Amino acid sequence: MYNPMSLEGKRILVTGASSGIGAACAIEASKLGASLVLTGRREDALKGTLEACTGSGHAIIPGDITSNLFVDDLIARSAVLDGLVYAAGIAPMIPARYISEDKMLETFRVNCFAFLRIIGLLSQNKFHKSPFSAVAISSTSAFVGVPGGAVYCASKGAMSASIKALAVELSPKGMRVNSVCPSTIRTPMFEREVGGNAQLSEGLVAKIREKQPLGIGLPGQVASVVCFLLSEASSFMTGTDVLVDGGKLAL
Ligand SMILES: NC(=O)c1ccc[n+]([C@@H]2O[C@H](COP(=O)([O-])OP(=O)(O)OC[C@H]3O[C@@H](n4cnc5c(N)ncnc54)[C@H](OP(=O)(O)O)[C@@H]3O)[C@@H](O)[C@H]2O)c1
Numbered sequence: 651m652y653n654p655m656s657l658e659g660k661r662i663l664v665t666g667a668s669s670g671i672g673a674a675c676a677i678e679a680s681k682l683g684a685s686l687v688l689t690g691r692r693e694d695a696l697k698g699t700l701e702a703c704t705g706s707g708h709a710i711i712p713g714d715i716t717s718n719l720f721v722d723d724l725i726a727r728s729a730v731l732d733g734l735v736y737a738a739g740i741a742p743m744i745p746a747r748y749i750s751e752d753k754m755l756e757t758f759r760v761n762c763f764a765f766l767r768i769i770g771l772l773s774q775n776k777f778h779k780s781p782f783s784a785v786a787i788s789s790t791s792a793f794v795g796v797p798g799g800a801v802y803c804a805s806k807g808a809m810s811a812s813i814k815a816l817a818v819e820l821s822p823k824g825m826r827v828n829s830v831c832p833s834t835i836r837t838p839m840f841e842r843e844v845g846g847n848a849q850l851s852e853g854l855v856a857k858i859r860e861k862q863p864l865g866i867g868l869p870g871q872v873a874s875v876v877c878f879l880l881s882e883a884s885s886f887m888t889g890t891d892v893l894v895d896g897g898k899l900a901l
Contacts (some may be wrong), residue, residue, distance in 0.1 A: 654883035658683030660732035661707075662880060663724075665715055665768070668695035670837030671787055672737030673702070674869030679735070680704045683785065687711060687728045699840055716759040718767065725771045733880045734772060734784040734828045736765045741839055743798035748838030754801050761805035766812060769827070773820055780824025785879045786813055787872070788829040790895050806831075810891050826888040828879050834858055835867040835896035864896030 657679055664679070666672030668690030676686050676699050685707035688696050693712040700710055711727055714719035715738045740760050744753055765786055772778045791799055792806040807858060809829065816827040834840060836850075850866070857864045875894050879885050893899055 653682075655878060655881045656683055657733075657877065657881055658699070660684045660880070661687070661729055662733040663687045663689070663728050663731050663736060663768075664735040664737065665689050665764075666735075666737030666739060666787070667699050667710075668692045670737070670839055671832065671835060671869045671872050672735065673699040674873035675735045675737060677702050678870065678873035678877050679880065680708065682881070684733075684880075686730075687724075689713060689715070689724060707807075708841075713769075715764040721764060721767055721771070723725075725742070725768065725777055728777075730777060730779055731772060732779050732782055734768065734782075734881070735787070735876055736768065737787045738764065739787060740800050740837075743796075743843070744801050745798050746800055749801055754804075757801050757805050758808070762808045762812070763804075765809060769816055769820075773823065773825065775823070778823070778825060781882070781885065782823075782825040783880045783884070784813075784816075784825065784827045785876045786810075786827070787876075788813075788830040788831045789892060790831050790833045790893065790898055792831060792891070793899065800859060813891070814889045826879075826885075828884070828887055828889065829891045830872060830875055830879065831891050831893050831895065832867060832872045833862045833898040835869060835872055835892075837869055840866075861901070862896035862898040863901070867894065867896050 662684045664676045667676045669690035680703035686803040688710045696710040787808040788810045791803045813827045815830045
């Protein structure tokens, strides 16, 4: 049956695959036929994602994405790739007066520098096929402020700016580079921010709905858009930030 979203035969590297949005992207991509390389620091959690994936030929390669040695090894062991989902990220909320160089570097290393390093390596012809599609998980925080979010917002703004330059530079190689910008999505990152994974209070749910008309999002609702961008259904899209924000920026 004709399916323009098919990822059959495509090999895709997913960072942040041990949790939340990255895990959902891996599971959704596997349902569409992709074979996956899953990475994140926690091997047990990666095994959990692997078990939830359908199909075969997947691999897990655990490690710290901020280590250059690890990233070199990851790309060398991933075989020639058709796509990348960069979902690794951290979101420290740091009031302005407590911002330190260490915190800035830590945040940028995960949210931005490692993404650029991976794309840089993948741009070598031996590591990517053509067509190739990279999808970076940015955030609405690239465009709107949150108190305590100056460092996080800056890291996502940098990511969203970088995809435009990468898209222009890498298009002759058949490589597309886009980002997806979610608003508040119910993942372990969000659960940590609100202090646990218990049932959300009615008050919090109502407060979120005031800021994003469709309420709190789910990881699968981000993953389906990521898979669209990985697939040939989006073959004329590059250098674009796609909002998956439940209407947040429409307010
Ligand atoms: N949830 C939201 O509301 C929301 C909204 C907008 C954007 N986002 C963005 O979406 C992305 C995924 O977030 P999420 O909500 O799914 O968060 P999450 O559940 O906390 O997942 C974060 C992922 O990043 C990986 N990671 C963090 N530091 C790493 C490191 N040094 N090396 C390798 N992997 C590392 C983690 O793996 P290990 O712990 O196993 O290393 C984990 O798989 C992030 O970039 C986040 O900024 C999230």
